[in-house]
Amino acid sequence: MELAIRNVTKIFDGFTALDNISLNVRSGELIALLGPSGSGKTTLLRLIAGLDFLTSGQILFGDEDASAKSVQERNVGFVFQHYALFRHMTVLENVSFGLKIRPARSRPPAAEIRRRALELLDLVQLTGLENRYPNQLSGGQRQRVALARALCIEPRVLLLDEPFGALDAQVRRELRRWLREIHDATGHTSIFVTHDQEEALELADRVVVMNKGRLEQIGTPDEIYDNPVSPFVFSFIGESSSLPVKITNGQVWLQDRTIGLTEPNAPDGPATLFFRPHDIEIVDGCGGCIAGTVVASRRVAGTKHVEIEIGAEQHRVEIELPVEHPAATRSRIAFRPKKWKVFPASGEPLYHTAPAPAETHPATMLGRVAV
Amino acid sequence: MADITSNLPGLTYGPATYRSPVTERRGTRLILIGLTILLLVLFLVLPLVTVFREAFRAGVGKFLETFQNPDARSAIWLTLLVAALAVPCNLVFGVAAAWAIAKHKFPGRAFLISLIDLPFSVSPVVAGLIYILLLGTNAPIGGFLYENFGIRIIFAIPGIVLATIFVTFPFIARELIPLMQDQGTGDEEAAISLGATGWQAFWYVTLPNVKWALLYGVLLCNARAMGEFGAVAVLSGKLRGETVTMPLQVELFYNEYATVAAFSLASLLAGLALVTLIIKSWLEWRYGDHLAPGGRTH
Numbered sequence: 001m002e003l004a005i006r007n008v009t010k011i012f013d014g015f016t017a018l019d020n021i022s023l024n025v026r027s028g029e030l031i032a033l034l035g036p037s038g039s040g041k042t043t044l045l046r047l048i049a050g051l052d053f054l055t056s057g058q059i060l061f062g063d064e065d066a067s068a069k070s071v072q073e074r075n076v077g078f079v080f081q082h083y084a085l086f087r088h089m090t091v092l093e094n095v096s097f098g099l100k101i102r103p104a105r106s107r108p109p110a111a112e113i114r115r116r117a118l119e120l121l122d123l124v125q126l127t128g129l130e131n132r133y134p135n136q137l138s139g140g141q142r143q144r145v146a147l148a149r150a151l152c153i154e155p156r157v158l159l160l161d162e163p164f165g166a167l168d169a170q171v172r173r174e175l176r177r178w179l180r181e182i183h184d185a186t187g188h189t190s191i192f193v194t195h196d197q198e199e200a201l202e203l204a205d206r207v208v209v210m211n212k213g214r215l216e217q218i219g220t221p222d223e224i225y226d227n228p229v230s231p232f233v234f235s236f237i238g239e240s241s242s243l244p245v246k247i248t249n250g251q252v253w254l255q256d257r258t259i260g261l262t263e264p265n266a267p268d269g270p271a272t273l274f275f276r277p278h279d280i281e282i283v284d285g286c287g288g289c290i291a292g293t294v295v296a297s298r299r300v301a302g303t304k305h306v307e308i309e310i311g312a313e314q315h316r317v318e319i320e321l322p323v324e325h326p327a328a329t330r331s332r333i334a335f336r337p338k339k340w341k342v343f344p345a346s347g348e349p350l351y352h353t354a355p356a357p358a359e360t361h362p363a364t365m366l367g368r369v370a371v
Numbered sequence: 372m373a374d375i376t377s378n379l380p381g382l383t384y385g386p387a388t389y390r391s392p393v394t395e396r397r398g399t400r401l402i403l404i405g406l407t408i409l410l411l412v413l414f415l416v417l418p419l420v421t422v423f424r425e426a427f428r429a430g431v432g433k434f435l436e437t438f439q440n441p442d443a444r445s446a447i448w449l450t451l452l453v454a455a456l457a458v459p460c461n462l463v464f465g466v467a468a469a470w471a472i473a474k475h476k477f478p479g480r481a482f483l484i485s486l487i488d489l490p491f492s493v494s495p496v497v498a499g500l501i502y503i504l505l506l507g508t509n510a511p512i513g514g515f516l517y518e519n520f521g522i523r524i525i526f527a528i529p530g531i532v533l534a535t536i537f538v539t540f541p542f543i544a545r546e547l548i549p550l551m552q553d554q555g556t557g558d559e560e561a562a563i564s565l566g567a568t569g570w571q572a573f574w575y576v577t578l579p580n581v582k583w584a585l586l587y588g589v590l591l592c593n594a595r596a597m598g599e600f601g602a603v604a605v606l607s608g609k610l611r612g613e614t615v616t617m618p619l620q621v622e623l624f625y626n627e628y629a630t631v632a633a634f635s636l637a638s639l640l641a642g643l644a645l646v647t648l649i650i651k652s653w654l655e656w657r658y659g660d661h662l663a664p665g666g667r668t669h
Contacts, residue, residue, distance in 0.1 A: 049564060051560055051564065070563075071560075071563045071564050072563060072566050072567070072568065075566070076564065077564075078560075078561070078564040080557055080560070080561055082557060084557040084558050084560065084561035085561075086558060086561070086562075086575075086576055086579075087580070088579040088580065097562070097565055097567075097575070098565035098566050098567075101562075101565070101566060101567045101568075101571050101575065102566060149561075149565065150564075150565075152565075153565055153566055
């Protein structure tokens with residue numbers, strides 16, 4: 001089932017939760033809605049399901065306008081963040097609920113319902129647990145019951161709200177791989193919400209990055225990571241460092257010197273330079289590079305994270321070096337980013353590792369990959 | 372735990388002398404427990420014992436004789452009838468009110484919550500008087516009903532039932548609202564996303580989730596419905612054998628110096644209350660997790 005979201009806006013009591021969102025989902029695709037909390041990703045998912053109603057815009061299921069249809073009419077499978085399993089029903093009763101409550105004319109016979117439910121429990125690897133109650137299951141098992149229950153009604157679209165949010169890291173990784181397998185086996189068009197970029201980048205065919213109710217970027221995980229189109233996406237996805245710079249005639253200036261990077265298309269004026277801490281090269285003599293003093297160095301697993309203070313204004317950036325690199329505190333170090341981007345300075349705070357959502361305006365893409 | 376504390380400097384308590392930091396000293400505990408027991412005995416156990424002792428003072432024969440009295444019999448039947456009408460009404464009202472308040476957001480919701488508590492704060496006698504003013508044969512509504520249909524509400528059974536419904540209204544709603552609010556709307560959303568209609572979601576999901584709290588509320592409501600005195604006293608008119616409920620009959624007997632009869636009937640009321648209490652305690656013990664607000668099993 002193809003899905004089209006056209007100019008969807010949602011306003012809650014004067015607060016714009018979604019601002020003119022448009023998105024096309026291809027049949028059989030697995031899409032991740034990724035963003036910090038408050039970015040509107042869950043709201044969008046609930047609008048698609050029909051659990052909330054949109055303020056303006058359209059949601060199309062195939063060619064059919066579903067905007068005004070009720071949840072029941074839309075026939076979507078929804079997996080809730082906290083599973084919302086019916087605690088007074090067994091696993092089997094939970095899974096078969098959606099079929100049992102159908103009106104007699106569209107309800108399969110009891111034996112068929114049972115067969116289908118058991119088949120789905122087999123698919124989610126819970127065979128033998130059909131007579132347990134939800135409180136007798138582990139978090140991961142409940143998650144899988146919730147998925148089987150949503151699949152049992154043969155939904156046109158499968159929607160998952162933070163499907164692994166309440167699970168511990170180990171189970172998350174296992175279930176992630178397993179969800180991909182289920183998706184490939186059943187072929188449902190699926191959309192899941194997550195704030196975990198690793199989850200989105202690993203699992204999804206395409207990632208939709210959202211911030212403050214707006215779409216920042218839509219693309220494959222590789223495109224999102226390699227070609228971020230806004231400061232927000234660059235700083236939200238993966239590790240990043242940034243420096244305030246100035247552009248004059250296509251030359252990138254750091255304070256009073258050029259750093260050997262050119263961007264012919266960039267307009268003159270203040271800008272922000274972004275690069276990945278691991279995408280740099282250490283240079284010896286500094287004719288056109290970024291140089292600074294090492295203020296801290298941490299060994300994180302297989303790499304060394306080195307914090308460098310640059311220039312009189314003491315901007316700090318982080319780069320990654322091989323463990324054996326001799327960079328010591330207070331020593332001078334010079335480097336040049338291999339891949340980088342500049343965005344015109346917006347004056348907005350950036351989103352690095354801070355958990356709170358930061359305000360950024362979508363900026364025109366100006367960067368390019370230095371070869 | 373004793374192992375941990377014994378390793379701390381200055382804390383050399385062995386397992387026998389270990390004391391939880393939030394427990395009071397032995398003396399304080401004894402005084403508090405003693406006071407509680409004293410109050411319970413003075414204000415609850417003694418009166419109860421007295422009721423039964425007075426009832427049986429003239430022997431079991433005299434006790435049973437009371438229940439041969441036609442007035443007493445009609446009072447018992449009337450009380451059961453009133454409870455049988457009032458409790459189902461409040462079951463429906465209570466569930467509807469709790470459902471509306473806990474699962475929906477609408478303007479005036481906070482006001483509705485306060486309104487539900489009104490019968491707790493208004494004196495039952497005042498409530499009774501209000502009904503007389505509204506529904507008496509001289510009042511507009513009551514007069515209309517009496518003149519056109521010959522229906523008497525005040526000083527008749529409908530008035531008693533109305534008064535009882537009013538007084539016992541909050542019990543079921545109050546029991547359900549915190550639990551339903553705590554459970555949220557997640558389960559209902561899951562049900563409708565699976566294709567359930569609103570009614571199916573209510574019947575198959577909401578109601579089973581609150582069934583024990585509902586039963587508990589019904590028991591409390593029933594106990595109060597059978598024991599209500601004030602509002603019923605105002606509205607009944609005390610027509611012997613017609614509009615006198617058990618608590619009113621107890622008073623009538625007592626005022627006529629029929630002490631044994633009064634206490635016999637009172638002991639039956641007390642007995643019913645005790646049975647209710649026992650069922651309630653058993654429910655609490657058996658299904659404590661489901662009853663306590665916030666007692667989600669997962």
